[in-house]
Amino acid sequence: MRYDELIQPDNGQPAIPIQIVDKIGFETWLSEQTDAVRTATKAQKFEGALNDMAILPDDRPGEWSIVAGVTDAGKLTIWSLSKLAEALPEGNYRLVDGEAGDAMIGWMLGHYRYQEYVSEPKITGARVLLVKEPGGIASVVLQAAATSLVRDLVNCPAADMGPNALEAATKRIGHSHKAEISVVGGEALETGYPLIHAVGKAAMRDHAPRLIELIWGDERHPRVAIVGKGITFDSGGLDIKSASGMRIMKKDMGGAAHALALAELIMAAHLPVRLHLLIAAAENSISGNALRPGDVVKSRKGITVEIDNTDAEGRLVLADALTKAVEDKATLIVDFATLTGAARTALGPDLPAMFSNHDDVASGLLSAANAVSDPVWRMPLWAPYAEMLDSDIADTANSGGSFAGAVTAALFMQKFVPDDISWVHLDTYAWRPVSKPGRPKGGEALGLRAVFRYLTDTYPVR
Known part of the structure; x- marks a missing residue:
């Protein structure tokens, strides 16, 4: 419909x-x-x-x-x-x-x-609602359609929503807006995007990992990078999840779903930006060549990462994607990720944890979220906790232990974004555990409309 x-x-x-x-x-x-x-x-x-x-x-x-x-x-x-x-x-x-x-x-x-x-x-x-404000119809239709896109992608079973399906969805949307699409996948990732390769190599035969990129807009406009975690199924790897913990892990590509839906909103609204969408897509699976606890992998940026926990894989694939966004001189980077259970413990299913390295960006996003009733909650990039990521044999570990898990995950990712680039990280659940009117149980867009409002306020169409 x-x-x-x-x-x-x-x-x-x-x-x-x-x-x-x-x-x-x-x-x-x-x-x-x-x-x-x-x-x-x-x-x-x-x-x-x-x-x-x-x-x-x-x-x-x-x-x-x-x-x-x-x-x-x-x-x-x-x-x-x-x-x-x-x-x-x-x-x-x-x-x-x-x-x-x-x-x-x-x-x-x-x-x-x-x-x-x-x-x-x-x-x-x-059920058709006749209204007296036709000028607002186009915008709300776009936002409703974007929300539905997130829901559809997240609700789809992992067998049918692997990295290849995320690539196909990106191409379908990108081509409809005359965007440029490029993909680096499979073994070719090992030299260019080694963390994405390390996470996805266990599923290489049937669900090969890939970095999917979309470029759209005038080169003269500010470059905005939207990055999405696309773990299409998360077994936990060798640090395997419990059965209950694995049950809804088809939703672990929810960050990619948000990023793709936001990209479509930006293009459909013709925002004056140079859009750079990056989706790091992989399945975190188990096989004889799976990433192991204790392994050390050198990232695209050159930072070496000791793997404390193979279930802390989302931040790994995002690190390589963030590095590419930085290399291409983004002025603003926004990433979406279903990253930590710690964020859900702290804030529950409805509130995405929002981290930012710039106070003015965080304040603007909070105001936008309030204006469109799409709440987010700012969490601290608490620098003293960075020591929790210390490694004895590498530049950093990928997991900070049991304390402040959402904060240490964000601090890990901050290592890949220089301070002079505005960065927002949204640790979103992408799932509704119980139904409410207009919000059925299942995949959900949380923080999507807030970020879109922030972008339309920051880069208004003239």
């Missing part, structure tokens, strides 16, 4: 009215209704609670309307209308008062379903 079919300007077509009310204003609203409406709301136990709704009778035969409960009837949030979009029958709808604003995105995403592997997909009709 195309999202641009779900939001249309008010063109006089018949539409079912939607009233919104919150618990604070419910009694006042109820006192103004007819006896028939009061009876209907009581029968349906509607009291203005969030996500509650009731069907209201009309004086005219065969006609009806909706009343919906929201958190704050004076200001719709992004997810205020999502439950309606999921629950209402097919048809046209309109708000009685006010504008939908950001809630248009939630309305669209209320239609999202991932049914690629269902024998008999559930077919649901479109």
